[in-house]
Amino acid sequence: MKKLIVLLFALFLAIPLFASFSIGFDAGYSMGLLFERGGEREARIDSPGHFFTLSIPMSYEINQYFSINSGLRYSARAYQRDKFISQDHIYQHNAANHYLELPVTLRIEAGVADGLKAFIGAGGYIGILFLKSQWGANTSMLLGELDGTTYSSLEWPNLDLDNLLSAGLLFESGLSIAIYENFRLTLLLSYDLSLTNSKREYRGSTPEYLDSFSAKLGMMYRFGGDR
Amino acid sequence: MKKIFLIVILIAFTLFSCRFAPFDDARAPKSYNDWATLFDDYWDKMNRNYVFFSLQESADTWDDVYNKYHSEFAKLTDPIGTNEDETKTALRYYYDIVSEYISDHHYLLTFKNGDKSIQLAPPSIKKYKEDLGRTDDQAFEHFYYNTSEEDWNQTEFNAERQRNILKNTFGIDADTSRGYRQSTKADDFFGAGNYRCYVINNKVIGGTTFNFTILVGMTKDQILYIAIENFNFYSLLNGDEDAKAIGQIFDSFSDALNSAKGVVIDLRGNPGGQSYALSLFWQSFFQGNVKIAETRSKLSDNRLDYTSWQAETLKGRPDKDYSDIPYVIITNNYTASCAEVSVLIAKALERERGFDITSVGSKTAGANGALTDNIILDAGTTATNEPYLTIRTASVQLISGDGISYEGKGIEPDIEADKFDYSKFSSGEDVKLNKAFEVIRGKINN
Numbered sequence: 001m002k003k004l005i006v007l008l009f010a011l012f013l014a015i016p017l018f019a020s021f022s023i024g025f026d027a028g029y030s031m032g033l034l035f036e037r038g039g040e041r042e043a044r045i046d047s048p049g050h051f052f053t054l055s056i057p058m059s060y061e062i063n064q065y066f067s068i069n070s071g072l073r074y075s076a077r078a079y080q081r082d083k084f085i086s087q088d089h090i091y092q093h094n095a096a097n098h099y100l101e102l103p104v105t106l107r108i109e110a111g112v113a114d115g116l117k118a119f120i121g122a123g124g125y126i127g128i129l130f131l132k133s134q135w136g137a138n139t140s141m142l143l144g145e146l147d148g149t150t151y152s153s154l155e156w157p158n159l160d161l162d163n164l165l166s167a168g169l170l171f172e173s174g175l176s177i178a179i180y181e182n183f184r185l186t187l188l189l190s191y192d193l194s195l196t197n198s199k200r201e202y203r204g205s206t207p208e209y210l211d212s213f214s215a216k217l218g219m220m221y222r223f224g225g226d227r
Numbered sequence: 228m229k230k231i232f233l234i235v236i237l238i239a240f241t242l243f244s245c246r247f248a249p250f251d252d253a254r255a256p257k258s259y260n261d262w263a264t265l266f267d268d269y270w271d272k273m274n275r276n277y278v279f280f281s282l283q284e285s286a287d288t289w290d291d292v293y294n295k296y297h298s299e300f301a302k303l304t305d306p307i308g309t310n311e312d313e314t315k316t317a318l319r320y321y322y323d324i325v326s327e328y329i330s331d332h333h334y335l336l337t338f339k340n341g342d343k344s345i346q347l348a349p350p351s352i353k354k355y356k357e358d359l360g361r362t363d364d365q366a367f368e369h370f371y372y373n374t375s376e377e378d379w380n381q382t383e384f385n386a387e388r389q390r391n392i393l394k395n396t397f398g399i400d401a402d403t404s405r406g407y408r409q410s411t412k413a414d415d416f417f418g419a420g421n422y423r424c425y426v427i428n429n430k431v432i433g434g435t436t437f438n439f440t441i442l443v444g445m446t447k448d449q450i451l452y453i454a455i456e457n458f459n460f461y462s463l464l465n466g467d468e469d470a471k472a473i474g475q476i477f478d479s480f481s482d483a484l485n486s487a488k489g490v491v492i493d494l495r496g497n498p499g500g501q502s503y504a505l506s507l508f509w510q511s512f513f514q515g516n517v518k519i520a521e522t523r524s525k526l527s528d529n530r531l532d533y534t535s536w537q538a539e540t541l542k543g544r545p546d547k548d549y550s551d552i553p554y555v556i557i558t559n560n561y562t563a564s565c566a567e568v569s570v571l572i573a574k575a576l577e578r579e580r581g582f583d584i585t586s587v588g589s590k591t592a593g594a595n596g597a598l599t600d601n602i603i604l605d606a607g608t609t610a611t612n613e614p615y616l617t618i619r620t621a622s623v624q625l626i627s628g629d630g631i632s633y634e635g636k637g638i639e640p641d642i643e644a645d646k647f648d649y650s651k652f653s654s655g656e657d658v659k660l661n662k663a664f665e666v667i668r669g670k671i672n673n
Contacts, residue, residue, distance in 0.1 A: 035246070036527065037246070038528075039275070039527050039528035039529075041605045042602050044605060081526060083604075083605070085603055085604075090604070091534055091537075093534060093535070134535060136535065138534065138535060138537035139537070140522075140537060140538075140539050140540070149537065149538055151535045151536075151537075153535070158531065160285075160531050161529065161530075161531040161532060194246075195246060199527075199529050199532070202287070202290060202530075203274075203290055203293060204270075204274040204275070205528075205530075206275075206528040206529055207246070208527065208529075209246055
């Protein structure tokens with residue numbers, strides 16, 4: 001294990017000798033998907049949630065085909081949960097966990113047309129939960145009157161309920177097109193597969209995994225000229 | 228290309244499978260007959276269906292329960308029901324758990340195996356110990372053997388119920404048949420013809436047996452008195468003779484309120500009932516919408532994963548508030564559930580509409596959350612896989628309209644009446660009623 005770490009570190013140091021560096025900005029749509037393991041309930045339906053994501057991507061191009069990509073990413077993983085009793089819609093609850101994350105992927109790219117490149121990549125991400133938001137509508141549970149009052153709130157994570165750490169695998173593909181000297185426009189599609197339970201674990205807890213699918217548009221500036 | 232596609236699918240499937248599986252060691256098998264597995268099943272069902280972990284010092288307290296008791300139950304090696312000593316030991320553990328860890332005052336843990344049956348409820352245990360000065364060992368013996376004890380039967384918790392009030396205070400026998408009732412004592416109290424008392428016994432509707440009494444009367448100095456046994460009357464409003472009688476009594480509220488100088492609402496011994504009935508009763512007193520409480524239930528099986536607090540708003544029926552007259556509500560240790568929420572409604576009317584409402588008597592039961600089966604609101608009443616234990620528990624947390632939780636604590640009255648005295652009560656000296664009328668007359672005359 002130690003040798004592996006030393007090797008990776010050496011490779012990391014060696015990269016700048018051969019690589020060129022890009023930095024940029026991207027933003028786009030994020031669709032969250034909740035996967036619950038073992039806590040399913042009757043007439044309770046989970047649906048994808050919708051939010052946005054943005055990041056400051058950085059790219060180290062090893063050669064004309066391979067690059068290591070990282071950066072700082074804000075990612076909101078949202079989901080919707082609806083509960084029904086007979087025909088009555090008891091609540092519609094929307095929640096989003098807000099993370100600051102560090103993604104790292106290895107990309108393979110190839111030119112497909114003049115100035116246009118396509119790429120695919122895989123890697124992982126690690127992050128921290130820093131905020132939660134929820135909004136929705138409830139029905140009276142006591143008086144049985146369907147008044148559907150709405151609510152929305154922002155709150156800090158609850159250390160008794162939430163797992164602050166987020167980590168998982170990342171799969172991406174996209175296109176980049178040279179639009180100006182050193183500037184490339186990027187379209188990125190990615191899927192985050194969460195490997196960490198979004199809830200704190202204890203005996204008998206129900207794991208919840210929040211994946212997300214995102215589509216982002218961005219711009220990258222390459223130091224050292226375009227290839 | 229096909230091979231690459233299949234490989235990608237295989238990798239994706241493998242990666243999805245990498246996610247941690249549920250904690251299957253917490254899920255009991257469908258069939259078992261040992262105490263340790265029964266406890267694991269009970270612990271797991273509570274873990275997923277109990278809504279009051281947020282009221283404990285720490286949500287991890289339930290883990291402490293597992294760590295402490297699993298090994299103790301594991302020492303009981305004979306199959307359930309085959310060893311009397313082990314049965315008693317096991318049920319003592321459940322007694323300790325219920326009396327020490329459960330905040331829900333609707334909670335009722337029932338163990339049943341053949342002829343052996345025991346019921347454990349936090350309010351009963353607390354009152355038995357407090358009112359009679361008993362230890363946990365003595366209390367457990369009482370509940371284990373279900374002994375009938377005269378001094379327990381004569382406590383406020385057990386004796387000061389509506390039917391006994393009707394009998395002792397008003398001389399009305401409500402225990403047989405059904406229909407209107409009257410008595411000489413009630414004639415003296417209200418004036419002949421100035422009251423209506425309706426009684427229903429053992430009426431079966433849809434497989435459920437209903438018992439109900441209501442007494443509404445106007446005293447000679449125009450104080451409206453309403454005593455209602457429970458809030459289970461909504462199911463009784465099915466159009467038959469009983470329904471018509473009850474409907475007429477409720478319809479008389481408006482006329483009575485227009486002429487009354489004060490109102491006394493007697494909720495002693497009222498264990499609650501149906502929330503629709505609660506609405507029907509209170510809607511007669513005010514107009515428009517009043518927020519009376521907030522509730523929340525569970526979003527998932529995780530202990531502290533709650534829905535957002537939902538405002539519970541009651542809509543009044545008349546075109547005005549009957550706020551120009553004083554009210555007194557009488558409560559006791561057995562005023563629970565919808566009856567206890569009635570006190571919260573009164574507080575809301577006081578807070579939001581300026582009603583003059585005073586509660587008199589003794590602290591209520593501290594059972595506020597609504598009761599349903601867990602399949603309805605994803606929390607609440609449940610049972611172990613092998614039907615040894617049934618767990619009755621609320622599905623919903625409830626707090627007052629100004630954000631206070633009374634669950635497990637009860638609501639203190641504004642004016643505490645003298646301690647319940649059975650000999651006085653049984654001889655017709657109704658201390659709490661006398662206090663209530665003293666208070667209301669004082670307000671009217673000031």
